[in-house]
Amino acid sequence: MHKIYLILVLVILGGCIEPVDVPIEKQERLLMVDGLIxxxxxxxxxxLNKSFYYGEYFGDAHPDVKNAIVTIFDDQGTIEVLSETFPGKYETNKNGIRGRIGGSYQLKIRLKNGQEYISEPEVLKPVPAIDxxxxTFAxxxxxNEQNxxxxxxxxxxxxxxxxxxxxxxxxxxxxxxxxxxxTQPEDYMEKVRDVLVPRPKSCCPDCWLTDKNNLINVNDDRQFNGxxxxxxxxxxxPATPRFFDIKYRVEVAQYSLSETAFNFWETIKLQSKGTGSVQDPAPANAVSNIKNISNGAEKxxxxxxASAVARKALFxxxxxxxxxxxxxxxxxxCRTMPLSTTERPAFWQ
Known part of the structure; x- marks a missing residue:
């Protein structure tokens, strides 16, 4: 604050200050990995992707992660090389490697620049059923902004x-x-010269939409063990007509985690909840289980x-x-609504 006051005084007394360009050191692009068996x-x-510099467009996969060799292998010698189905997106075969309870799994990545990365072994632990x-309604x-x-x-x-x-x-x-x-496509109106004019549409009133909940939701059993x-x-x-005019189906997936995986996701969760107050948790890096084989210091x-999954659905x-x-x-x-489809889901009752 003293420096700020000093600068203000100099501006007032001197009339102007010649601007100084302060060079900002760009950080190294870091490999980003998201995978689960x-x-x-x-x-x-x-x-796969690479971290972006502040102010850059974060969209398409970075060129460094394209045409990589991505492999998943287990403790019994099963190995599968994944196919790149989209730049930076790699998939196993539908009938390829499959996780099993008690199995240990690792991921290996070889980028086209020759850098190789490997994950620590992850044991696929069982998960209880959703009882x-x-x-509940709340x-x-x-x-609001007007208090x-x-x-x-x-x-x-x-x-x-x-x-x-x-x-x-x-x-x-x-x-x-x-x-x-x-919806009511027959009631569609179009603005012509600032006047709304009826322009009925013949299709389509019935659609289904899907929302994925991307919030990080983890817990451990310290308070309820056994x-x-x-x-x-x-x-x-939200209890609104959009979601409940007809009915809403929710499917929940419950995953088992290793302790290291839990610590990773818990750190991400805590950091994402930060509000900028002094009571926020201290900044911390979520520790990845993936490392550069030739340079262990690289972040x-x-x-x-690796997780077992239990699922349950409710209308x-x-x-x-x-x-x-x-x-x-x-x-x-209704097809103008984002992520909508006229195809009735197989599970719809």
Whole structure:
């Protein structure tokens, strides 16, 4: 602050200060890895990229990670070289290597510049079944920019699961929501010379949309070892006509984690929750289990994991919500909604 005051004084007294260009050292681009093998049928996907400099467009895969040789192998000698299906995206064969409970798995990467990377062995641990998947209704209170209280109706999705006794267990959850909408393409209006004119469309009123919950959700059993984990929050869905005009299906996946994988995801979770206050956790690097074979000091971002998976699905209807859900109004072809499809999912009831 003293330096800032001094600069202000110099500006006022001297009239102007000649600008000085301060060189900012660019950091090295780091390899980014995201991969997982499970006990479910493949294909399994490994994504590679390089970190970007501040201010750069973060989009397409960096040239360094294209045309790499990516291999998954286990402790029994099974080896599979993945195919690059998209720049930086590598997949196993559908009927190729498959994770098994108790198996140990590693990832090996050889970039086209000759640099090689390998992950530490990950043991695929079992995961208990999801005993119960259920919902509760809640009203959340928040303040808007005018410091007014805003009440939001939400449907919370929760999980119960029985934790095995006398051992450390670590968990991660993900979820995917699918819902049907019924729109009104016959009511479509188009603006012509600043005037809305009816332009009815003949298709399509029925669509299905899918939302993936990308929040990091992990837990360990220190508080419930050998007991039932009750009420683990999975996600919450706004109780609005868009989601519940017809019905909403949520599928939850419960994963087993190694201790190192849990520590990695827990660090990412804590850092992503930072609000910029003095009470935020101190910055820390999430420790990857991947290293450069010839240069162990090189930092790598990401993790290659091995997990068992337990799944459970639940349909939620407007009758399950203790408030009135109005009709969903969308006067257009439902296919104009992002990530929509007119193809009815096989699991839809």
């Amino acid at each position: 499970t006990d479910e049928p493949g294909p399994y996907i490994v994504k 119960k998947l259920y919902t 009203q959340e209170h928040s303040l 007014e209280t805003i009440i939001t109706d939400v449907v919370r999705v929760l999980v119960d699961a029985k934790d095995p006794a006398n051992e450390k267990n670590y968990y991660r959850w993900s979820s995917e929501g699918t819902y049907q909408v019924f 007991k039932t984990l009750v009420g683990q929050p999975i996600l919450q869905v 790598v971002i990401g993790y290659f994991g 939620i209807t407007k009758q399950d919500i203790p408030i009135q859900i109005p009709k969903f109004i969308y006067p257009d072809d």
